[in-house]
Amino acid sequence: MKLSHVLSTLNQIEKSKFITCLDKLCSSAAPGDEVISKALSKVNRQIKDASGSEITHLFNAVAIQYQDSIREKLALSDASMALLINILTRDGNGIARISWVEQLYNREWEALDALAQQIQQDLDSNLTEDYGHAHRLKIFRDCLNVAYTNDERINRQANITDDERSILNTLAHHLKISHDEVVAIEHLSEPIKAGKQTVENCLQELRDMGVIFVNRKTSEVLIPDEVVTVLNQIQGKELADKHLLRILRVLSDAELSNVLKSYGKRIRSVSRAEKISTILHSGIAVRDMLSRDLFDEADNQNKRKERLKQLIADLDIDADKIGFTLDERIDVILQSLNTAADHEFDAISATGYKEMFDALVQNFQGTDATGVPETLIQRIRFEYELEETEEINVERLRALSITPHDVLYLLTNDEVKELRDNLKLPRKGNPRTNILEAFANANDKLIENYAALAKRDLLALKAVGIEINEADIGVKFEEATKTILEQLELDVDEELRKSINTAKDKADIIISISDDDIIIGEAKTCKEGDFAKYSATSRQIKAYVNRCENQGKRVAQVLIIAPSFSQDFIESAEMDTEVNISLLTAEGLKQIYDAYKAKRRPNFSARLLTKGGLLKAELIAKSI
Structure with missing residues (x-):
């Protein structure tokens, strides 16, 4: 979930730690950075009163400072924090109940402990120095232990510094040791704490850092996409697992086996699905995999570059330039997938x-x-x-x-x-x-065929190959209306609509025009004649308005879309003193949509739909 959406779902207390962190960073960086200073000036240097979009803008302005700050704080935390962050930044865990996070942590800890015990057995049973995988694991473990004992030798608490960590990461890269094995070996040297209390302490610490939000009403942990990106960069993770999966799907079985062999993983009698799952959960660095691991040792540089060129095509990556060197082509793949959403x-x-x-x-x-x-x-x-x-x-x-x-x-x-x-x-x-x-x-x-859909004209729809049941026309018209509004780059807020709807009151469309201001939309079909049911429609929309206002939203306008309106309906809407109502015909919305699509740089705003009364679509279309 984007930061702006996270902020819109929380109250001021739940946002306070993040805003305090952001305020300190902005205040510290503003004197030497004109961009940050201007961003602060726009909110009168009062971040706590800023809107969600303004806070997001400030966050983007201090993203580098934020990353440095979080990196420094995490460097002082223990390994249990790193384990929890690895869980929270995985796909699907951006919104999760606290009790579920605790279960995921326990599951992860048990798997890690089992791997650590297996590695210990392999190290104990391996007596040769053949530079096989077990021998390489022993080299890494010995180096890790030295990093700890160096501190103890000078009477300091055993800890791995950032400098030592960078050296160990380089060592793991050259020894071809996967990330899960690195963490398991560290667990052997300095056991990671388990238990509910450990998770609770880490979550509180992350909240104090301004990394996560906690929705107290739902007992959910929320971590915005922008913060996940920062944490992935700190962890050295260049690609989300869901995007790595795409790469693995298009690799051949032989290439998957090459990757597994590079890290001493089993490949005999292992299915393709198991190979993909093992690579995905081993934490193998994607850059290492694309530059080295998936190839045969005899493959020269040109052959590797050609393979990456084909991989770009297989992934349907549309890039102006695919690069010349191996690293440039890897950069194209990673950048394209990271910005694909x-x-x-x-x-x-x-x-x-x-x-x-x-x-x-x-x-x-x-x-x-x-x-x-x-x-x-x-x-x-x-x-x-x-x-x-x-x-x-x-x-x-x-x-x-x-x-x-x-x-x-x-x-x-x-x-x-x-x-x-x-x-x-x-x-x-x-x-x-x-x-x-x-x-x-x-x-x-x-x-x-939007106009025919609005008029419930089954014959016209069937003539152009649209097979649809009459009972489904209302739903299809509502969905098509949402699509048009989305294509006009309006923020159709399904999350908010879902939260305000009840079994009795169900709004068709909600458009967010700011953090607090919304437009309520109603899509009405009518088979014959003009749409004339004002009393029933009025009761509906006023119920929606009340529910929205009870959630702290200001309804700037109600927009009703129908094939056409009766004169009585138009006059009743214009005279209604309780709500502001705009009327727009289906043909008019289609006309606006067509004008928008025809322009190279269209200029359209949701405010054009808030004029009230029967909107003149031709004038709106000309102004785009």
Whole structure:
């Protein structure tokens, strides 16, 4: 979840530690930095009174100082903190209940302890110095122990400094020791603490640092995407696991085996799925893997560069330049994947994502690692470590920054091909791309015929190949309306809509125009004549307004979209003194949308929808 969205869900007390941390950094850096000074001036140097978007702007301005500050504080923490941060920064854990975080920590500790005991057995049973994997582990362990005993020798508390850590990381790189083995060996030398109290202490410390937020009402830990990025940089993690999974999906079995062999991992009688899972959970550095580990030793530099060129194509990375050197091509891959989320969310609308997700849930037939049948929901829950009681839907996935692409890459290559066939999609081309485009195109077709959809004109829809049940038209019109508004780059806030809706009162659309100001949207279809049901509509929207205002939101406008409006409806809306109402015809919204898409640099604001009365779409379209 983005920082701005996290801030909008919390009260002032829950945000206080982060704001205090940000205030100190800004005050300290402002005298020597004009950008930070200007950002502070915009909020009159009172960060506590700033809006969520202003706080986000300040955070971005002091991102470097923030990273340095957090790095210094974490350097003073013990290994249990590092273990917890590794859990919190994993995909799917950006929002989690405290009790679930405690369970994840205990599970991680048990797996780490088991690996540490296995390494100890291997070290005890290995008596040769053949520079095999066990011998390399022993070298690393001995060097780690020296780092500890150096402190004790001069009567200081045993600790690994940043300088020593950088040396040990370089040593692990050259000895081809994976991150999980490094942590396990450290656990042998200095056992990591377990237990609920350890987690509680670490969470409180992270909150005091301004790293996490705690929603006291839901007992949830929230860590914004921007902070996760900072923590990954501090940990030296260049790519999120969900993006590393994409790379592993397109590697050959032989290349996966090469990676595993480089780190002394078992490859005989190991399935492709197990190979991918082992690499994914070993913490192997992606840069090492792409520059060295996946290749045969005999492969020269040119052959390696050609392989990365093909990998860029296999990952559907659209880059102006792919680079010439090996490192440049690795940079293209990492940068493209790290910045993919926004583009991928824009490529398919929220409605298209929901339709795709529903279709996948219905048609997916997979098995887990043991061969037991598995649903898509079970796969998502397992891979993203989501709690059993947590409802898995598109809104939750979007809040966790899990894109439609991420969901499809949870499926094996064979599973996604079978799914493509079940959906009766073309076999030519990339199957994941075919699935994504199918749902993006289906929504585009509804938008093209938006006016017919609004008028519930089944014959016109059928004539252009849109097969739809009459009972579903209202929902499809609502979804198409949301898509158009999203394409106009308005903030359609599904999280807020979900939070205010009840079984009785269900708003169609909520548009956030600032941290506190919103527009409530209603999408109405009408088969014959003008839309004329003002009394019923008025009761609906006033109930929504009350619920929003009870949550501290100011309803700047109510926007009603319908095929057309009766004169009585228009006059009643204009005379209503309780709420501000704007009316817009479906054809008018489509006209605005077409004008927006036609312009190279369109100029459109949600404020254009707040004029009140029947909006003149042609004038709005001309002003874009």
